[in-house]
Amino acid sequence: MNKLFRLLAFLTPRFLTRIDGWLVTRHPLLWSSRFVHVVFYTLTTLLIFELLIYFIPLVPTIVFVPLYISYISLVFGCVGLGIWLHSQSQYNIWRSFGKSTSSFPYRYTLTCIASLVLFIACACLPCWNAANRAYDYIFNEDIYRVVAASSERIDRFSPLNQLKALPSKKEVDNAQFTSRNRIARMEEESDKLKDKLSDQNLLAEERQQSIGRVRNLERLSTELTVALRREEPRFWILYKQFFTANISDKEANLARTDNVPILVNGHRYIEYETADYNYYESAYYYRDEYGNFLQYRDFINWVILENIAKRLFSSEFTSLVDVCHGKIELKKNEPQRFFRTLTDLTSAPWLFNLSETSALDSEFVIILVQIVFASILALTLAATLSSFFGIKAFFINLIFVILSTTALIVMFAVIDQTSRHMGDDEIGLLAFGLVFFFAFIALLTLYRARKKRVIHGFLWLLSSVTLPLAFIFSLLLLLSGLFNIDPHETGGLMFTTVALLLCAMWYLPSQMRLLYRIYALPR
Amino acid sequence: MEALVTEANEVRSFINRDIHEAANKLLKLTNEYSSDLQLKKRALKVNWDLTRIEEENQSSDHLQNEIQDILNNILGKLETQPDDITDYRTRFEATRQFFIQHSHDKEKVFCGKGLSYQYGENDFALQPYDIDLYLGEITAVVGENSSGKSTLIKIIAGEHLAKSGELHYPLFTQSNGKHIDWRDVKENIAYIPQTLQPWAGKVKDYLHFSLAIKGIKGKQNVDEVEYIIHRLNLSEFQDKACHELSGGACMRVELARALIWKPKLLILDEPLANLDINAQAIFLRDLEQLASSHKNPVSVLITSQHLFEMENISHRTIFLKKNTTESASIGEVTYNGLTQDFGKNRQCNTFELSCKNSAEELRAVLLRHQINDFSNHGHYYLIKSGLNIDARALIKILSEANMEVSYFRDTSESTRTLFENI
Numbered sequence: 001m002n003k004l005f006r007l008l009a010f011l012t013p014r015f016l017t018r019i020d021g022w023l024v025t026r027h028p029l030l031w032s033s034r035f036v037h038v039v040f041y042t043l044t045t046l047l048i049f050e051l052l053i054y055f056i057p058l059v060p061t062i063v064f065v066p067l068y069i070s071y072i073s074l075v076f077g078c079v080g081l082g083i084w085l086h087s088q089s090q091y092n093i094w095r096s097f098g099k100s101t102s103s104f105p106y107r108y109t110l111t112c113i114a115s116l117v118l119f120i121a122c123a124c125l126p127c128w129n130a131a132n133r134a135y136d137y138i139f140n141e142d143i144y145r146v147v148a149a150s151s152e153r154i155d156r157f158s159p160l161n162q163l164k165a166l167p168s169k170k171e172v173d174n175a176q177f178t179s180r181n182r183i184a185r186m187e188e189e190s191d192k193l194k195d196k197l198s199d200q201n202l203l204a205e206e207r208q209q210s211i212g213r214v215r216n217l218e219r220l221s222t223e224l225t226v227a228l229r230r231e232e233p234r235f236w237i238l239y240k241q242f243f244t245a246n247i248s249d250k251e252a253n254l255a256r257t258d259n260v261p262i263l264v265n266g267h268r269y270i271e272y273e274t275a276d277y278n279y280y281e282s283a284y285y286y287r288d289e290y291g292n293f294l295q296y297r298d299f300i301n302w303v304i305l306e307n308i309a310k311r312l313f314s315s316e317f318t319s320l321v322d323v324c325h326g327k328i329e330l331k332k333n334e335p336q337r338f339f340r341t342l343t344d345l346t347s348a349p350w351l352f353n354l355s356e357t358s359a360l361d362s363e364f365v366i367i368l369v370q371i372v373f374a375s376i377l378a379l380t381l382a383a384t385l386s387s388f389f390g391i392k393a394f395f396i397n398l399i400f401v402i403l404s405t406t407a408l409i410v411m412f413a414v415i416d417q418t419s420r421h422m423g424d425d426e427i428g429l430l431a432f433g434l435v436f437f438f439a440f441i442a443l444l445t446l447y448r449a450r451k452k453r454v455i456h457g458f459l460w461l462l463s464s465v466t467l468p469l470a471f472i473f474s475l476l477l478l479l480s481g482l483f484n485i486d487p488h489e490t491g492g493l494m495f496t497t498v499a500l501l502l503c504a505m506w507y508l509p510s511q512m513r514l515l516y517r518i519y520a521l522p523r
Numbered sequence: 524m525e526a527l528v529t530e531a532n533e534v535r536s537f538i539n540r541d542i543h544e545a546a547n548k549l550l551k552l553t554n555e556y557s558s559d560l561q562l563k564k565r566a567l568k569v570n571w572d573l574t575r576i577e578e579e580n581q582s583s584d585h586l587q588n589e590i591q592d593i594l595n596n597i598l599g600k601l602e603t604q605p606d607d608i609t610d611y612r613t614r615f616e617a618t619r620q621f622f623i624q625h626s627h628d629k630e631k632v633f634c635g636k637g638l639s640y641q642y643g644e645n646d647f648a649l650q651p652y653d654i655d656l657y658l659g660e661i662t663a664v665v666g667e668n669s670s671g672k673s674t675l676i677k678i679i680a681g682e683h684l685a686k687s688g689e690l691h692y693p694l695f696t697q698s699n700g701k702h703i704d705w706r707d708v709k710e711n712i713a714y715i716p717q718t719l720q721p722w723a724g725k726v727k728d729y730l731h732f733s734l735a736i737k738g739i740k741g742k743q744n745v746d747e748v749e750y751i752i753h754r755l756n757l758s759e760f761q762d763k764a765c766h767e768l769s770g771g772a773c774m775r776v777e778l779a780r781a782l783i784w785k786p787k788l789l790i791l792d793e794p795l796a797n798l799d800i801n802a803q804a805i806f807l808r809d810l811e812q813l814a815s816s817h818k819n820p821v822s823v824l825i826t827s828q829h830l831f832e833m834e835n836i837s838h839r840t841i842f843l844k845k846n847t848t849e850s851a852s853i854g855e856v857t858y859n860g861l862t863q864d865f866g867k868n869r870q871c872n873t874f875e876l877s878c879k880n881s882a883e884e885l886r887a888v889l890l891r892h893q894i895n896d897f898s899n900h901g902h903y904y905l906i907k908s909g910l911n912i913d914a915r916a917l918i919k920i921l922s923e924a925n926m927e928v929s930y931f932r933d934t935s936e937s938t939r940t941l942f943e944n945i
Contacts, residue, residue, distance in 0.1 A: 024728050025744040028735035031728075087723055097709040098736025522677075522684035522705065 016040055033111040034087055041080060042122035049073040049126035058137045067134050070126035077123025527556050531594050538587050546570045549590055551812050557597050560746045565593050567753040630658040631693055632788045632822040633679055638688035640674050645851050649674050652856040659820035663833035665938055666843030671854030672826040673792050680714040680790045681705050694787055712788040713781035719773050726776050727761040730783060737784040751779045770797035791825045811836050830939055837862050842938045857941055866936035872910060873940050874917055877903040877930035888924040903930060
């Protein structure tokens, strides 16, 4: 670590050293926060990687290269954050007992938030932009051509609404739904259609025309299926584009959230989504009306693609997005939904069906991790409270553990729920990130400080971080349901940001003053 | 003005007799009367050069001239000042002298009554004690190992919460003895623990930062840091980081950090442990000067195992003794009072002695003079005599007997005797 600091000192430009020298004698708080260094290094890294990503030409064979390069900025951001945290633990402003002014906690809060935002921006923005650029490229250059060509031909097709509903999963043999079987089944259905057409004594020309169109569509749907199944990431990209491209209406957006019942050809499916920890392997899964679980791939294969193929015959079809969302029935996002989810989680009937899908495994692991994490925090909280108030009785500790574990699980459920509510990878993930970030600070404090003072510090961190977060996300969840504010839209994001800032500015300074007092307390 | 001239003449009188004392007094004089950083630094440099010259056996003539020059500069600056400033200074000096002369009672910084502490139900316990600390005084806490010295000062520093008793910090916060605003207290005291916490960055930045958060900013900050760096001879370390420094250097940096903002109460836990003998002497001299400063008097509370050094500089001494029983160990304050008063009512004189002769020879000599309390403590002998035999008489006895004495110390008026239950 010392070598690293020495290297950093060597790499530090002269002007930064000069600014440092000026700050240390006039603005010690700003100096100790290393904010000037944070601004310089994060913005420089950001600029370099953004330029790099922008200027690297995209070629189909190496379409993800800019994304891989952008991961370096992620590493830089994380390492920088680690170094910054380490430096903050060393310049312990609390231990110094300086003459603090009333504006001190506000300035400190602002500096910390700004530093944190810069590090997150440095770590995430290049990856985000690189990923978007790659997906845009793939969609525009590769998939869209297939889809657009199909759409143009489909648009000229006349309606045929005689298709049967899909069989439920119970009646379906998995082997039946391989693409080859599906094409065979389509051909069979086409034949039936032909017979039907003949039975209806349609004009020969029309019949021929319809048969021709049906065959044409069969070929197109086969092409589409093959194109979709060609490569795993592309399949996912197409799926993502189906569900995200051109989404402007709220209902379509809500389709991406958790627990939305989807009606496909009269069959009801409920979409579940685990938090999007892994960009490429987001764990979507569905439960059908019989209580069976389908992984999202199976759902897409068995339900959506089948549906697409069949809708290709339909005149209602205007675009592929409409095909996916046209018949999706959405419920209004009620606040009660959270409690329902909570009941689902706690009763956990799916725990008995773990072997069915791998998605459930990951969901189970996440919940398990949350419970373990909550228990650890609860134990710390209990120890803190007992040491703080001098309560030694075991049963009181036990009550604390039970109560605070429950409270923390509820809190995590809120955050997790919000995470799903907000979409794939933004604020919900950030919420988790924040919790772990402050837990990391707490660990550092644990490392730096000693004995009971550590616990006091931990108490402060716990209360100063988790309470505002729980407050903000509960409020956000309730408001989004009551006023139909979608947190994923710009207004919702602005609301979240403002709420976070207001809460931070209101709560953290008061907690800092408390910490000031706590640090001064004798043991 | 008159006081300055008197002190300047005193310095001059020492230049030829004892240049070390002259340099020392010059340093104090520049601290008290001059605001010119350059002059202060020159006075400091004289002190450090003297140490170096002594080690290298060089002539110190040029330093005598330098002292004269600094004195002339200080006095010259006063003379060239406009009349109104001189008048102001004269009046200020008169007022200051008045207060010094008429303030019979020194200002109390801390007052503790019945303070006690217990680590665990069957662990070490510090028995209740009373303690008062005054501005301008050094209070030394000495005693046996594990007798509760650090615990005692930690209670005063607000690191440990006393199990019983009342604490008052009249200069820092208003309290009823029970509920104290520790933040206010800790903002006004400087506490240096035995185990130092590492810091980040360079020594100079650390000092700038420490001073700036105490509200001293800008040019004053720069000047004060530069001065303290020179004063504690930290120039060679100023661009180094904590991990690059030795234990002694780290302690000096911490001292610099504690002293730089001129606290009213300075609490030091075993500060001499990591200092070499020269550094110890300089440090103790600095401490004495800082405590007795007219401008910014400091109350110093210090623990150390260096008993005699502590007795030399301290105004008050607290001696702690450890009593171990079957169930627990207890730390008790066995002496708490003025250092100079210790041993006034003693029953005997005590001496530490080391000589090249055998124990039998020494015993025979001592027995001839009715000194029969004699014990061997490894490297030295502990001798107890009646009050009629003082140090001078004992040395005479030993020299008449042709004893080759290599070490001798009169501990009759030292708390050293408390270690032996004399």
